[in-house]
Amino acid sequence: MHATVRAAWSPDAPTVRADPNPGLLRWLLHGSYDGLWILAALLASPWIALRMARQQAFREMVIARLGLRPFPPPSPRRRVLVHGVSVGEIKGAAPLVRRILEQFPDAEVILSSTTSTGLAVARQVFPGHAVVRFPLDISFVARRFLAALQPVCVVLMELEIWPNFLRECNRRGVPVAVVNGRITPKSFRRYRWFRHSLPQFNRISLFCVQSEAYAERFCALSRRPERVLVTGSMKADGLTIGERHVPPPLRELLGPGLGQKLIVAGSTHEPEEQIVARAWQAGASEARLVIVPRHPQRANEVLAALAEAGAPAQLLSRLRRGAALDRRQPAIVDTIGELENVYALADLVFVGGSLVPHGGQNMLEPAAQGKAVIYGPHVDNFAQEAALLEEAGASRRVPDAAGLEREFRALVHDDEARRTMGQAGRSAVERQKGATALTLSALARLIAPA
Secondary structure, eight states: OOOOOOOOOOTTSOOOOSOSSOSHHHHHHHHHHHHHHHHHHHHHHHHHHHHHHHOHHHHHHHHHHTTOSOOOOOOSSEEEEEEOSSHHHHHHHHHHHHHHHHHOTTEEEEEEESSHHHHHHHHHHSTTSOEEEOOOSOHHHHHHHHHHHOEEEEEEESSOOOHHHHHHHHHTTOOEEEEEEOOOHHHHHHHHHHTTSSSOGGGOSEEEESSHHHHHHHHHHHSOGGGEEEOOOGGGGGSOOSOOOOOHHHHHHHSOOTTOOEEEEEEEOTTHHHHHHHHHHHHOTTSEEEEEESSGGGHHHHHHHHHHTTOOOEEHHHHHTTOOOOTTSOEEOOSTTOHHHHHHHOSEEEESSTTTTTOOOOTHHHHHTTOEEEEOSOOGGGHHHHHHHHHHTOEEEOSSHHHHHHHHHHHHTOHHHHHHHHHHHHHHHHTTTTHHHHHHHHHHHHHSOO
């Protein structure tokens, strides 16, 4: 990395309330970008039309992303749009949304997400709030979206930036903030190649970022160090520290049997379920295994994969409908919003997206509840969180499937090691709290009346 500037945030940094990149060349650039979107849609139209005809969920998604769904009616209240691409970002936004509403009781928060699972979790986490699907990044679609919602401020969780959306916000005088910001070395290199074209980071008024390393990258891309503030990660503020109450029906269906330990594999991606099942069979088959796929709609696919691995499994939805419970078989959670409760039942947790080059998932969630944590080598998207837990002695990183089998075998039978790791993880997460207050302090001037 060749960053030449460091974060030097100033509360007096000018807010971006107009297009900072006007001119014919920029107009042509955005017009070409729109053209690529439209060309791609035309080329894919036979496939899109066929899938829309066959799948209602896909049809509804396309209609919503084109901005053709009804929007919340106009409101006299000041609207803040908080956007998270999927489940992790939406859950991470919860403490900030609560703080915004406390400090600005006359404000209305609208949540947006790109994925169907993100939307479903947003409706669970934020009952009573409007939830909308984020639009396609075509100029006239983004324009319609913003005109309908009329936000006074847009808050983007982590790093979800789209060129036309940013431009339309600037043109409407709507300031944009990136909060809980992070950017991987791979993404940083890619953005550096295009920083003079699309997207333009100088269109963003505020970057609240998780670490000094991320701050340097955002400074290098935006060339506006006065807009970059290191706040730490807000994810810790949204986590339950220590024991969590689990509904008794869920405990009965997914909890361990008498004398059993419980291994939970959370946020798994294909083919991790097979890898976990084989490691469990070889190293800890006396324990109960519960698998929570990152995408619950893959449940039947996971069921087939486990059967192929010689580990026939049960679906939580079927158990709830009265299927006979067998704790010797793995259980697959095929419903949304269960993960933190399932982690609460665990003795040992494997966090998925890490044995495959996906980048990992949030390992602080189980650590906050005092659980011993294992994950694979691919944690680029959560490198800071992994380093925090490893430094505290709260987690173990395994190189491959054989390493996972070794850790299952060792930790399932070592109560003291699990207890020590769990206590260390809980303390490490608790020390990270406070990022939300810092973030809101910086964000307040964008929300307050101009």
